[in-house]
Structures are given as structure tokens and as C-alpha cells.
Amino acid sequence: MRKADPPxxxxxxxxxxGQRRDVALGALLGMGHQTGEALVPVLIGLAVERGVVDGDIPGLLLxxxxxxxxxxxLSFSFRFSARAGERASVTAAHHLRTALVGRVLAPEGxxxxxxxxxxLTNIATEDAKRVGAVAMAVIVAFAAAAGLVVSAVALLRVSLALGLLVLLGTPLLLWLGHLLSKPLERRSETEQERAARASGVAADLVAGLRVLKGIGAETAAVARYRRVSQDSLSATLRAARAEAWQNGVVxxxxxxxxxxxxxxxxxxAAQGDIGLGELVSSVGLALFLIGPLTEFAWVNTELAQGRASAARIAEILDAPAAVPPGPAPADTTTPRAVEGRLRLRxxxxxTLxxxxxxxxxxxxxxxxxxxxxxxxxxxxCLGRRAEPDAGTVELDGTELTALGLSEVRxxxxxxxxxxxLFEGTVLENVTAAVGALTLVPAALTASGTDEVVRALPGGLDTPVTARGRSLSGGQRQRVALARALAADPPVLVLHEPATAVDAVTEARVADGIRDLRSGRTxxxxxxxPAxxxxxxxxxxxxxxxxTATGQHEELVHECAAYRTAVLA
Structure with a gap:
């Protein structure tokens, strides 16, 4: 994207x-539909002229x-034009959602x-939908333009004054409509931003609902969401007022x-410059013009909202990477042999x-x-989700920055x-990153998940809801630990894997990790302490x-700060 381009x-x-075939097909058929609509009053005028004024019955029937x-x-043109337009809109929105999800899940973060x-969910759904709708707006714009051109030509044949009035007045009307859409574009962007924020806070509160209830913070959480939701409502009402004002003025x-x-x-007609049939055609064309001009007002609204949503999507797609992707491995067929030496220099x-x-x-x-x-x-730093400010992390003597992200991870x-955890069964969660199932039974035992499985009604096939909310905190933690152990990576980094279990289970988990990871870094x-x-x-x-290095028992006896940190 050039820097001079609007966001x-x-x-x-x-x-x-990306949908040019459907857009071109829809625009062509839409132009045919609008051309037919514009010709209807002309044909009616000719029929009146032949049948009523001239008394030519065969001409009237013709x-x-x-x-x-x-x-x-025109009926079939409208049907297939609308079908192509809808297909273009939903396909464009789908591709945008795919691109957004791909960028959010990209290894470089x-x-x-x-x-x-x-x-992020709101941007990938509502904003993508609004940008996709621009494809339909383009089709409608071409169709409406064809209707206006055909109407202007028909009016020029009836009267030069009428034709020039339409040809000169329509661009002026469209320009005014574009100016009126600017406030709507700004307010639509704010509306989507506030709505996305409200959705984010709501999802965040729902995810932590159990914790909130546990600490009695429901009232504070509701108050927080009420404030965010009120901001979203205010922004939506401002955008609605801007849209209503624009539509009203247009x-x-x-x-x-x-x-x-x-x-x-x-x-x-009163002066006798045009006949009865031409007057009927002129009045019919004037009434027909309501349609294309109204469609142009709708197109302006869709473009304003689409531009605002596109700017928000561009912020995600153009977000700078947290870490560089690193070089691609020279040989992708043979995995890199990893000894497991990890060094921080x-x-x-x-805070490090x-x-x-x-x-x-x-x-x-x-x-x-x-x-x-x-x-x-x-x-x-170890997960390559951030670049160190100074120093390096090395794997087998090679800096992580010299390796591709896929190799590191x-x-x-x-x-x-x-x-x-993810929606699925317990077994599906444990085996999410497993190539072979041979280590799964040992991982279940080492993590204490075997006890969880015995307590569940369906065992390993027990369904797990999104984010594991159907399990207790301790059960969730043990299943997640089993997943990490079953993956059996050359280097495994575990962060507080047993904080939600009792002391007996914690000791068992500690022994299980030691035994299962024997010989692996x-x-x-x-x-x-366990x-x-x-x-x-x-x-x-x-x-x-x-500040200190040694065995746990030594540090407990010799280092007061360590003793305080792990035993207090």
C-alpha cells in the first residue's frame, strides 16, 4: 500500500x-435490468402515441x-444480477475473514x-461483512448509472432541455450525496470501533465469569460493561442520526x-413542443429516476461504511510483526535434529x-x-513472541533469530x-499437537489427567466446551499439561503447571514430569517447592x-530471598 493512499x-x-468476474457479470446484468426499466416508460409512450393518438391498433399491439x-x-436480469452480487459480497467477506484469521494466527504475531x-471477532465478522457489501454497491452503482444514461438519452430525444437537465443535474446531485456521506463515514468508523470494544469486553467478562463470581465482583463487572455498552450505543445512535440526516437531505x-x-x-407539453406520448414518457422517466437516484444514495452509504470498516481491517492486516519470521529452512523434507541445549546470553x-x-x-x-x-x-523470549532488547537466546549454539519461527516452535x-482448551473431547485436546499416540497414556498419568478421566462421565470422550469451561480449574490445568507432555518436544518450558491442584496431586505431577521428561530438556x-x-x-x-544457582534443598537453606519466594 502506498503511503499516500487513504487507510x-x-x-x-x-x-x-478479487470478485471481478461476479462483479462484472452482476454489473452487466444490472445495467441490462436498469436499461429495460428505463425503456418501459418510453415504450408505454410509443404505445399511447400509436394506439391513442394515431389509432393504430396493430402498432399498439406490437x-x-x-x-x-x-x-x-429485465426480470431475469435482475434475478441473476442480484445472485452474482450476493455471491461476490459473501465471498469477498469470507476471503477477508480468512486473511484476518491468518494474520492474527501468523507465527510472527x-x-x-x-x-x-x-x-478481533467483531472486526472479522461485522467489518468484513461491510467491506464485502461494497461489491454489491459497485454493481448497483453501475446499474443505476446505466439507467440514468438511458433515461437522459431518451429525454434528449424527446427534448434537449429535459435531457440536459438530467445530464447536468445528476452529477451535481451525486456530488452532494458524496459530501453528505463524509460525516457518516467518520461516525460509522467510531460506531464499529465502540461496538468491537463492547464485544471484546463482553467476551472477556464471560471468559472470567467463574472468577468474577468467586471474588464477588459481579457488580463491578456489570458496571464496567454498562459503561462500554453505553459508549457503543451513543456511537451507534450518532451514526444512525448521520445516516438518517444524509438520507433525508438526499x-x-x-x-x-x-x-x-x-x-x-x-x-x-403545454406549449405543444412535445406530444401526448412524449409527455407520458417524460413523466414516466421522471418517476423512474427515483429508483437510480435512491440507489446512488444507498451506494454512498455503503461506501462510507465500507471505507470505515476497511480502515479497521487494514490496521490488523498491516500490524507490524512482533518478531521477524526468520529464514526458511534449507531442507524442508528432513526435520532439524535438536539436541536440546538452551542458552541465554x-x-x-x-524486567530481565x-x-x-x-x-x-x-x-x-x-x-x-x-x-x-x-x-x-x-x-x-523463549517462545519467540518478542525480540530481546539485548542479548540472545540460543538453541544448540544457534541464535533463535537465525532460525525460522516454525523451526523454533x-x-x-x-x-x-x-x-x-478447545471445544471437543478430552482426548482431542490432549492429542491436539501429537503426531503419534504412543506417549498419550504416559502423559495422562504423569499429569494426573488419568484421575480426571476416571471422574468424568464419558472418560476421554467427555465433551469439553469452549476454553474448557465445563471443567474445573484443576481439571483444565491437568489436561493442558497432558497436552504439552504428549507433544514430547525436544525442549519443553512449563510455566506454573500445578497451581490449581492440591498438594498430593502436585507432588505426583512433579514426579510424573521428572520421569516422563527424563533425557529431554x-x-x-x-x-x-514440589x-x-x-x-x-x-x-x-x-x-x-x-542471584543464585543450585539444588532446591541447598538454596532453601543458604538463600533467604529464595526461601521467602518459594516457601512463604
Missing amino acids: GRYVLWRAVG WLGILAAVYIG GADEGRLPGE TILTGVFLALVALVGGHL TLSYG RGVDVDIAPGETVGLATTDPADATALLR AAILVAEHDAD TLLVTNS LLAVTNRVVFLEDGHV
């Missing part, structure tokens, strides 16, 4: 251009037959920063214009300051922190504390720096 223009061009044929043609999931201007055409036609990012950690292949290392922000910053799995980012006790050694971060 979102290329989105509109791509949406309409023109009535032609009129019937025109009606059949960045598109979802600062936006709630509900907001209707008044259109009515004045048509009255002027009828007045001029009547004056010419003077890593600085967020010059962190040095060296994890040998097959080692299980614990990492405890005094500040949860340190753990979050580390996970973002195939080698290093970062299982975060708040991992989501594992990093446990946690302050849980988990830290099964590691080969622990790295302790205090204020973003590594």
Missing part, C-alpha cells in the same frame, strides 16, 4: 477486484408485445497486541430535482537484566522468580500457565538478575 483503500480494491418481452428480460479477542434534493424535471416536461527484555543461563541437553532446570513479570518476559514448546518456570525439588538444579531470579 484501507487497498482492502476495498482487493475485496472488489409495442405492447415488445414491452412484455422487455419485462421478461503482532496483530492481536492491545486488542481483546471479542474485538431524498429532499432528489424530490426537488424530479419535480423540476416533471415541471419542465409539463411546460413543454546476557538476555535483557522487559543481563540474564545468563546454560541448560544442557536432557537437563531438567527449575527457574524461580521474585517477580512474576520476570517469568512472563522470559516466556515471551517445533523445537521449543512453551506451555503457559493460562493455556486454553525441560525448564520449569515455577515457585512451587516441582523445584525434582529438578537437577534451580536458577533464582531476583529483580531481573540471576
Whole structure:
């Protein structure tokens, strides 16, 4: 996109251009329909002239037959034009939704920063639908233009004054309609932005409903949503007022214009400059012009809303990547062999300051922190969701930035504390990232999910609702841990995997992780004594720096800050 282009223009061009066959077909058939509609009053005028004025009955029947044929043609043209237009609109919206989802889920990230999931959903549905509707608006615009041109030509044949009035007055009316659509475009953009925000907050509150009820925060949550919803309502009403004002003014201007055409036609008939049949045609054409001019007003509205939505979609599609994608692997047929050596060299990012950690292949290392922000910053760097401010992260001696994102994420799995489950069965969630099912039974046992399965009515086939809301917090956490263990990556990073279970289950999970990951590089980012006790050694971060390293028992006895962090 050129920098001089208005935001979102290329989105509109791509949406309409991608459906050029249907748009061209719809426009051609629509032009045929409007041409037929414009010819109807002309044919009626000729029939009146032959049958009433001249008394030519065969001529009257001939023109009535032609009129019937025109009606059949314009009826089928409208039907198939509307079908092509709808197909173009829904297909363009579908492609936009696919592009948006692809950008949001792209490995390099960045598109979802600062936006709630509900907001992204609103953009992918409502905004994509409005941009897709522009394809239909283009078809209608071409059809209406054809109707106006044919009407102007027919009026020119009747009277030069009438034809010039339509040819000169119509562009002026369209220009005024375009000016009137500008406030609507601005308010439509605000309306969609506020509506998306309200949807995002609603989805966020629903996702955390159990927590909100647990802490008694329902009243505060309702008040928050009421404020956001009220803002959305106000923006919607402002946009509706702008649309109503635009439609009202355009209707008044259109009515004045048509009255002027009828007045001029009547004056010419009174003076004898045109005959009875020509007067009938002129009045009919003036009435017909209501349709194309009204359609142009609708087209202006659709374009205004489409431009606003396209600008919002462009913000997502053009969002800068959180990390560069990295080079593509030279050989895509043979997976890169990973030993599992992980090294952090003077890593600085967020709250981290010059962190040095060296994890040998097959080692299980614990990492405890005094500040949860340190753990979050580390996970973002290890998962390649952010670029370090300084220093590097190396895998088997190669910096992660020198590897493709697909290679990094195939080698290093970062299982975060708040991992989501998906709609499906328990088994489908556990095996979501599994190539072979051989490790699944061991993963279920190691994570304690086997106990969960025995307690569920359908066992592994028990349905799980979206985000795992049908399970308790502890059950959800164990299923997510089983999924990470079953994936069996060369390097596994687990963040607080057992905070929602009891002490006995936590100890069992700790032993299960140690046994199952024996010989595989594992990093446990946690302050849980049970988990830290099964590691080969622990790295302790205090204020973003590594201040102590050793076995859990040693650090408990020798480091007061560590003892406070993990035992308090």
C-alpha cells in the first residue's frame, strides 16, 4: 500500500477486484435490468402515441408485445444480477475473514497486541461483512448509472432541455450525496470501533465469569460493561442520526430535482413542443429516476461504511510483526535434529537484566522468580513472541533469530500457565499437537489427567466446551499439561503447571514430569517447592538478575530471598 493512499483503500480494491468476474457479470446484468426499466416508460409512450393518438391498433399491439418481452428480460436480469452480487459480497467477506484469521494466527504475531479477542471477532465478522457489501454497491452503482444514461438519452430525444437537465443535474446531485456521506463515514468508523470494544469486553467478562463470581465482583463487572455498552450505543445512535440526516437531505434534493424535471416536461407539453406520448414518457422517466437516484444514495452509504470498516481491517492486516519470521529452512523434507541445549546470553527484555543461563541437553532446570513479570518476559523470549532488547537466546549454539519461527516452535514448546482448551473431547485436546499416540497414556498419568478421566462421565470422550469451561480449574490445568507432555518436544518450558491442584496431586505431577521428561530438556518456570525439588538444579531470579544457582534443598537453606519466594 502506498503511503499516500487513504487507510484501507487497498482492502476495498482487493475485496472488489478479487470478485471481478461476479462483479462484472452482476454489473452487466444490472445495467441490462436498469436499461429495460428505463425503456418501459418510453415504450408505454410509443404505445399511447400509436394506439391513442394515431389509432393504430396493430402498432399498439406490437409495442405492447415488445414491452412484455422487455419485462421478461429485465426480470431475469435482475434475478441473476442480484445472485452474482450476493455471491461476490459473501465471498469477498469470507476471503477477508480468512486473511484476518491468518494474520492474527501468523507465527510472527503482532496483530492481536492491545486488542481483546471479542474485538478481533467483531472486526472479522461485522467489518468484513461491510467491506464485502461494497461489491454489491459497485454493481448497483453501475446499474443505476446505466439507467440514468438511458433515461437522459431518451429525454434528449424527446427534448434537449429535459435531457440536459438530467445530464447536468445528476452529477451535481451525486456530488452532494458524496459530501453528505463524509460525516457518516467518520461516525460509522467510531460506531464499529465502540461496538468491537463492547464485544471484546463482553467476551472477556464471560471468559472470567467463574472468577468474577468467586471474588464477588459481579457488580463491578456489570458496571464496567454498562459503561462500554453505553459508549457503543451513543456511537451507534450518532451514526444512525448521520445516516438518517444524509438520507433525508438526499431524498429532499432528489424530490426537488424530479419535480423540476416533471415541471419542465409539463411546460413543454403545454406549449405543444412535445406530444401526448412524449409527455407520458417524460413523466414516466421522471418517476423512474427515483429508483437510480435512491440507489446512488444507498451506494454512498455503503461506501462510507465500507471505507470505515476497511480502515479497521487494514490496521490488523498491516500490524507490524512482533518478531521477524526468520529464514526458511534449507531442507524442508528432513526435520532439524535438536539436541536440546538452551542458552541465554546476557538476555535483557522487559524486567530481565543481563540474564545468563546454560541448560544442557536432557537437563531438567527449575527457574524461580521474585517477580512474576520476570517469568512472563522470559516466556515471551523463549517462545519467540518478542525480540530481546539485548542479548540472545540460543538453541544448540544457534541464535533463535537465525532460525525460522516454525523451526523454533517445533523445537521449543512453551506451555503457559493460562493455556486454553478447545471445544471437543478430552482426548482431542490432549492429542491436539501429537503426531503419534504412543506417549498419550504416559502423559495422562504423569499429569494426573488419568484421575480426571476416571471422574468424568464419558472418560476421554467427555465433551469439553469452549476454553474448557465445563471443567474445573484443576481439571483444565491437568489436561493442558497432558497436552504439552504428549507433544514430547525436544525442549519443553512449563510455566506454573500445578497451581490449581492440591498438594498430593502436585507432588505426583512433579514426579510424573521428572520421569516422563527424563533425557529431554525441560525448564520449569515455577515457585512451587514440589516441582523445584525434582529438578537437577534451580536458577533464582531476583529483580531481573540471576542471584543464585543450585539444588532446591541447598538454596532453601543458604538463600533467604529464595526461601521467602518459594516457601512463604
